[in-house]
Amino acid sequence: MxxxxxxxxxxxxxxxxxxxxxxxxxxxxxxxxxxxxxxxxxxxxxxxxxxxxxxxxxxxxxxxxxxxxxxxxxxxxxxxxxxxxxxxxxxxxxxxxxxRPHPGRLRLMVLLGSMLMAVAVAVFWLPNAVRDHAVSVVPAVKRAEIGRALLMHMLPVTGPPCGAAGGPAALSKLATRLPSEDRTADLMVVRSGVANATTLPGGTIVLNRSLVEDHEEPDVIAGYIIAERLRARAHDPLDRLLEHAGLIATFRLMTTGHPGETALARYAEHLLTAPPAPLDDEVLLDGFRAWSVRSTPYAYARDISGETVLPLIEADPFGGAAPEAILSDGDWLRLQGICGS
Known part of the structure; x- marks a missing residue:
């Protein structure tokens, strides 16, 4: 020096x-x-x-x-x-x-860096990894059980599922006409609470009575069912629940088989108030094509002016030819009366 x-x-x-x-x-x-x-x-x-x-x-x-x-x-x-x-x-x-070199300072920096990396892993990687694993190992029976438990927290707002004479049978035929990928998902109509439609873990779709009572043809409710099927395909309903509930609920599900009543109650409130995830028009049109349903009635149900749903109207896959009937006239009338007077 x-x-x-x-x-x-x-x-x-x-x-x-x-x-x-x-x-x-x-x-x-x-x-x-x-x-x-x-x-x-x-x-x-x-x-x-x-x-x-x-x-x-x-x-x-x-x-x-x-x-x-x-x-x-x-x-x-x-x-x-x-x-x-x-x-x-x-x-x-x-x-x-x-x-002068400072070995202690270097060790401190290495330690702090390791701690920051561990925190980053815990915050950004671990929750997604644990949730992905949970979603991959929970069987269909357990998913349906969680869906039923979630529904119990929704019932004070939605009321019990409608089941007037002839209605459930017609609803079952509609589910057969618009099957889920595993052909086990159910349909359910409630009096209120749900804006239009939402999907529970296990695949059950809860539908508002307005979809059967306020429209002249079953193509509208069919369109909302197709949209929910596509949302469930894009983002697993169980994964959506665990993403909202957090890491503790996910660990609880993996260790006890249940995410916890508090987590379900909070998610039920979210599910009834949050807007549905948007779907690309092309994805929707592919869905209408796959399930052989006209997209135009669904489009006008969303926007009576047609301005915001013009692609669904102009590119309707069955705009020039009628697809297979969704329900017979009799079954549609019985479905419209599923909630009684």
């Missing part, structure tokens, strides 16, 4: 002691190349201290007392009046300290 040029001619007087039992003597202190030169009053060098190896025994206090690193018995005392020399030595020591 080369001393800073501004200190080339800096000198100060001090008291030096070569050993603990030696007499202190007055000396002249100057700064050389990487050393502190201690000379007697006749300008004869008594010793050279390496600046990187200088230690201060009383930081922040004056007179300042220094000694070579590892040898506290040899000391140099600089009075408060020698502030320029003290400041110079402190500045050089600080410069050396900045250049």
């Amino acid at each position: 080369t001393a800073l040029r501004e200190y080339d001619r800096l000198e100060a007087s001090g008291l030096w002691r070569s050993a603990p039992d030696a007499q202190r003597s007055e000396v002249v202190v100057s700064i050389g190349d990487a050393t502190l030169i201690i000379s007697d009053m006749r300008d004869r060098a008594l010793t050279h201290w390496s600046i990187p190896a200088i230690t201060r025994s009383n930081p922040g206090h004056r007179p300042a007392i220094y000694h070579p690193d590892g040898d506290p018995g040899e000391t140099l005392e600089l009075a408060a009046s020698e502030a320029a020399m003290i400041d110079a030595i402190e500045k050089l020591r600080a410069a050396v300290e900045r250049r």
